[in-house]
Amino acid sequence: MQISLSNLGKRYNYEWIFRNLTYTFKPGTSYAILGHNGSGKSTLLTILAGYNLHSEGDITYTEKDKTVAPETAFRHLSLTAPYMELVEEFTLLEMLDFHTRFKPLRLSLTNQQLVERMGLQKARNKFVKDFSSGMKQRLKLGLAIYSDTSLLLLDEPTTNLDQEGISWYQEHVEQNKKDRLIIVGSNISHEYAFCDQQLNITDFHPVQRKNKLF
Numbered sequence: 001m002q003i004s005l006s007n008l009g010k011r012y013n014y015e016w017i018f019r020n021l022t023y024t025f026k027p028g029t030s031y032a033i034l035g036h037n038g039s040g041k042s043t044l045l046t047i048l049a050g051y052n053l054h055s056e057g058d059i060t061y062t063e064k065d066k067t068v069a070p071e072t073a074f075r076h077l078s079l080t081a082p083y084m085e086l087v088e089e090f091t092l093l094e095m096l097d098f099h100t101r102f103k104p105l106r107l108s109l110t111n112q113q114l115v116e117r118m119g120l121q122k123a124r125n126k127f128v129k130d131f132s133s134g135m136k137q138r139l140k141l142g143l144a145i146y147s148d149t150s151l152l153l154l155d156e157p158t159t160n161l162d163q164e165g166i167s168w169y170q171e172h173v174e175q176n177k178k179d180r181l182i183i184v185g186s187n188i189s190h191e192y193a194f195c196d197q198q199l200n201i202t203d204f205h206p207v208q209r210k211n212k213l214f
């Protein structure tokens, strides 16, 4: 997947979050979107994911030289973010069964193999609502990283993870980055150390917004 942004801008009510963002995210490359709290990293990621509307400018998605209609871009992407919900009433195996009907797994993995890769074997029949916050985050990451998508969007990917979980994230994202466009929204270097490129969203703040928190 390639994404080209042309003079992209987003405002909430009367406040411009960013403007004049012209940039190309190239396939097979990993990008970090950097910026302080409230700078607009999540806003940009949700726009790229099609969960949020931009206010001006254009976004073009291209897959293997063919333009992808923005309303179908969701088929090509997987996303994990703190505001995304899991289905708490499902057990882990039910959750994977549900998810993989819409998003098949990479590498022809079975659901059982994904459980093993996530290190959640003991929880396979546990309800998601009974998972710890770190287990939920590992599940969200496992679903996103191992979905067969050409665009992987990771917003604050190590939220709630302990040191072992952080190492798990680093290992699995590294193993699954080949031939994919990966975009990470983060302030924490261990989340984006694997990235090839960095984009500082504050470079696209209107003048009165620079250095503003929230």
Ligand SMILES: Nc1ncnc2c1ncn2[C@@H]1O[C@H](COP(=O)(O)OP(=O)(O)OP(=O)(O)O)[C@@H](O)[C@H]1O
Pocket (backbone or CB within 6 Å): 012, 013, 017, 035, 036, 037, 038, 039, 040, 041, 042, 043, 044, 185, 187, 213, 214
């Ligand atoms: N739905 C909304 N309505 C109005 N303002 C919003 C809305 N969503 C976000 N904002 C504002 O947009 C700005 C950017 O928020 P955003 O969540 O994108 O920042 P962020 O860089 O991801 O922050 P953090 O590092 O804290 O997660 C903030 O000032 C926030 O208050």
